[in-house]
Amino acid sequence: MNVQELQKLTESMDGWLTAREGEFLYNAAKNCPKGTVIVEIGSWKGKSTVWLGNGSKEGNSVRIYAIDPHTGSSEHKKKFGKVWTFEEFKRNVKKAKVDDIVTPLVKTSEAASRNWNKKIGFLWIDGAHEYEMVLLDYKIWEPHLVDGGVIAFHDSQDKGPKKVVNRYLYFGNKFKGTGFIEGITYAKKTAGVSMGEKLWNFYVLFLTTIYSFVGKLPIPKPVKIIGNKVVKLLQ
Numbered sequence: 001m002n003v004q005e006l007q008k009l010t011e012s013m014d015g016w017l018t019a020r021e022g023e024f025l026y027n028a029a030k031n032c033p034k035g036t037v038i039v040e041i042g043s044w045k046g047k048s049t050v051w052l053g054n055g056s057k058e059g060n061s062v063r064i065y066a067i068d069p070h071t072g073s074s075e076h077k078k079k080f081g082k083v084w085t086f087e088e089f090k091r092n093v094k095k096a097k098v099d100d101i102v103t104p105l106v107k108t109s110e111a112a113s114r115n116w117n118k119k120i121g122f123l124w125i126d127g128a129h130e131y132e133m134v135l136l137d138y139k140i141w142e143p144h145l146v147d148g149g150v151i152a153f154h155d156s157q158d159k160g161p162k163k164v165v166n167r168y169l170y171f172g173n174k175f176k177g178t179g180f181i182e183g184i185t186y187a188k189k190t191a192g193v194s195m196g197e198k199l200w201n202f203y204v205l206f207l208t209t210i211y212s213f214v215g216k217l218p219i220p221k222p223v224k225i226i227g228n229k230v231v232k233l234l235q
């Protein structure tokens, strides 16, 4: 399925991922190197999994491990009460014809990480959003990400993910080439970060700070659209 077809298919799927964010996942999955796998932490009803699966099929057809206990995060439980998303997840993944490449692990990220021994080419973190939980996901899974592999966090302007992203992607020593697409912040793992690469990370942090500040201002939508295009050009 190409990007346009996927946009149409995923429009009706429940979730928070935008079409531009979906396209980012599609391309990251497409570029995932042979001999590695994709790990998704937090699948909900499969909207992001469907983008990942189709992207992977356009590339090296690497397997996607979709980890989620399917009982929702704390905010979902508060809002909806008892949550069970696995049936809809399976339906969506099947509908998008990626069930042959997706392995669902119906457990928490911590439980799924026990005895894990596969190299990860793309690590997508969109599970629980409390700082301690995002930090745990990062600490458990990052060591399995290969050099040259990509890490991405969703809702990276939210307090919990933002703190982890700032500490390890922008100010850490393991990632270069940071960038952001709407709510996603991503970076490439590297054996060492040069001074130039550090400066780039700080520059992107500066851009993302302006982006999120302007996003909160009560300015007309057309002005925001132009602003977004400028930010895209500056990245």
Ligand SMILES: C[S@@+](CC[C@H](N)C(=O)[O-])C[C@H]1O[C@@H](n2cnc3c(N)ncnc32)[C@H](O)[C@@H]1O
Pocket (backbone or CB within 6 Å): 014, 015, 016, 017, 041, 042, 043, 044, 045, 046, 047, 048, 049, 067, 068, 069, 070, 071, 072, 073, 074, 085, 107, 108, 109, 110, 126, 127, 128
């Ligand atoms: C924001 S939703 C994911 C949305 C999904 N990525 C999408 O784009 O459609 C967060 C998900 O994380 C799951 N979750 C919560 N705690 C988790 C944990 N410790 N390990 C794995 N998944 C978790 C929840 O069950 C929920 O489905």
